[in-house]
Amino acid sequence: MTPIPRGVARRRRAALSVAALILSAALAACAGSGPPYTLKNITGLVQPLDFHLTNQDNQVVTAGDYRHDLVLLYFGYTECPDECPTTLTTLANALRTLGPEASQVRVLFVSVDPQRDTTAVLKHYVNHFGPEFVGLRPDEAELTDLSKRYRIAYHYEKPDPYGNYEVDHSNAVFIFDRDGRARLLALSDNTALQVASDLRRLLTSG
Amino acid sequence: MPLLVTVLRYLLPWQFSPTIFITFAITIALYVRGMMALGRGNDRVRFWRAFTFFLGVALSYAMLQTYVDYLSAHMFWIHRFQHLILHHIAPVLIVLAESGRVLRAGVPARVRQMRVPARIRSPIQLFFRSIQHPLMAPTLFVGLIFFWLTPSIHFTAMIDTRRYDLMNWSMLADGLLFWWLMLAPRQVQGSASVGYGTRLVILALVAIPQLLLGAYITLHDTSLYDIYAICGRAWAVDPLYDQQIGGLLTWIPAAMMSLVGILVVLHHILHDPEATTPRRRLARSVQPASSG
Incomplete structure (x- = not known):
């Protein structure tokens, strides 16, 4: 050779x-x-988690306080007649399905109606859904910044004679991994089981 | 005072973009310099040309850097209106304003005399010649509309700021390239010139896919673009109603702009002594035939 x-x-x-x-x-x-996630994959499309808001206990919190947790970010208001309670109930059921792992998940409920949603109102409201739920109250400028960052819209309807009004808003739940990167979008037609199984995958994949 | 705040809210950028601001500032500065350089003699910039230029520039700026930008991210029909301006109306206005001649005159002499080395110049020329090819340009023009309106791509373009910016830039840039190729007089276009007959065919052909797409969107009985429901609409409106208005804007004014283009080309044919001169002879710069 x-x-x-x-x-x-x-x-x-x-x-x-x-x-x-x-x-x-x-x-x-x-x-x-x-295999692909059931929820809508938004990895690389949406900006990382970043905010500076007042929580239901009147403390200022930032995205950094929720590092190492999976964060579910949802915009709504406590007097919302149907959409918000339905979505939050779905999320609560998903967390119950997760069991003990739910302690690594936080649902941040950001009010798009800070006028009526005082921190006390928010605290009372989110307590209905479970210990993982946090109510956050932005001021007007903070809310505008968040709506630009996450490209969401909200719109106040004309008040009725009693001063009650509805707010049109986004119905998506932005899901961030433990490094604060946007990963998934839960929509109103997703079930609690679908949300739970995708959250579990995100928790195990690090 | 509250009035001023309201006015500013609508006029100031929703998301300020330094790139857009600088590009528009330089363009306007060059045009104004060009107007001054061309003076008041025979070469002067006519009032209507300048008016058309500034109208086109102001319209595109308004689409990108005012409250319209917020609205078009949160209402399908306003998004279609934004693209109608960026891709059709503003470019037509800017091209009809003889912007090339004025902008060139506005470039400082020192920059104009700079010699660009061939190894940089030729790839750029090759790039422009290929996208301005009479087959490529209309394909690109229609293709971009279809691309950004593909539901899955539309979703990512609306949720990702970078893709959103890329989408709007691509529409404005392609609009300028396409309408320049269609509407600028042949003498202005030089070696890249496309014959007037060819232009009439192209203008008629590009209307057809736009008509079909507009009709498809308008007549579709379910929501095609879920992003507006997901991220929220600017105000409460029936999603199908929003989609129908958006479809109509894609359908009718788009075809109308082809008609406007055809009228402009017919005007060139009637008023341009070189219009019927074969391209070969133009290229060799032989005296134009006197027969007209």
């Missing part, structure tokens, strides 16, 4: 290592993906 010239050997080794690199990159990509 004739010995392989050194130049050719070197080139072969280089080609092999490039092939190995490509293969391992492909494997890594596969390991990261797996």
Whole structure:
């Protein structure tokens, strides 16, 4: 057998290592993906979690306080007749399905109606849904900033003779992983089981 | 005072973009310089040309950097209106204003005399020649409309700020390129010129897919674009009603702009002595035939 010239050997080794690199990159990509999530995937599309708001106990909290938790961010208001209670109930049921793992999840309920939703009102409201629920009250400027950041809209309807009014708002739940990156969007037609199984996947994938 | 606050709320950018601000500021500065450089003689910029230019620029700026920007992210029909302005109406206004001539005159002499090395210039020229090819330009023009209106792509463009900006820039840039190719007189276009007959065919053809798409959206009986329900509409309105108005805006004014384009081209044919000169002879810069 004739010995392989050194130049050719070197080139072969280089080609092999490039092939190995490509293969391992492909494997890594596969390991990261797996079957698609049931909820809408928004990884890389929506800005990371960032806010500075007052919570139901009148303390100022920021996104940093919720690092290491999965965060579900939802915009609504306590006098919301149907949509908000339905969504929050779905989320509460999803957390109950998760069991003890629910302690690593926080649902942040941001009021789009800070005029009527005082911190006391918010506290009373979110307590209905469970210990993982946090009520957050923005001032007007903070609410505008959040609506720009997450590209959501809200609109106040004309008040009736008693001064009651409805607020049109987004109905999506933005889900952030433990590093604060936006990952999924839960919509009104998603069930508690679907939310729970995707949350569990996010919890195990780190 | 509250009035001023309200007015500012509608006029100030919803999301300020330094890129848009600088691009528009430079464009306006060059145009004004150009108007001054061309002076009051025979070369002067006519009032209506300047008016058309500033109207086109102001309209596109308003679409990108006022409250309209917020509304168009949260109401489908306003989004369609925004793109009608960015992709059709504003570019037509800007092209009809002879902007090329005035802007070139506005470029400082030192910059104009700069020699761009061939290895930089030729790839750029090749790029523009390929996207301004008589087959490529209309494909790109219609293709962009279909691309950004594909429901899954529309969703990501509306939720991701970067894609949203890319979408709006691509519409304005493509609008300028396409309408320049269709409406600028042949003498102005130089070697990239497209014959007037070809332009009539292109203008008629691009209307058809826009008509079909507009009709499809208008007549669709379920919601095609769920992003507006997910992120909230600017005000309460029946989603299908929103979709129908948006579909109509894609359908009728788009076709109307082809008609406007055809009228402009017919005007060129009637008033341009070189209109019927074969392209080969133009390129060789032979004296135009006197027969007209």
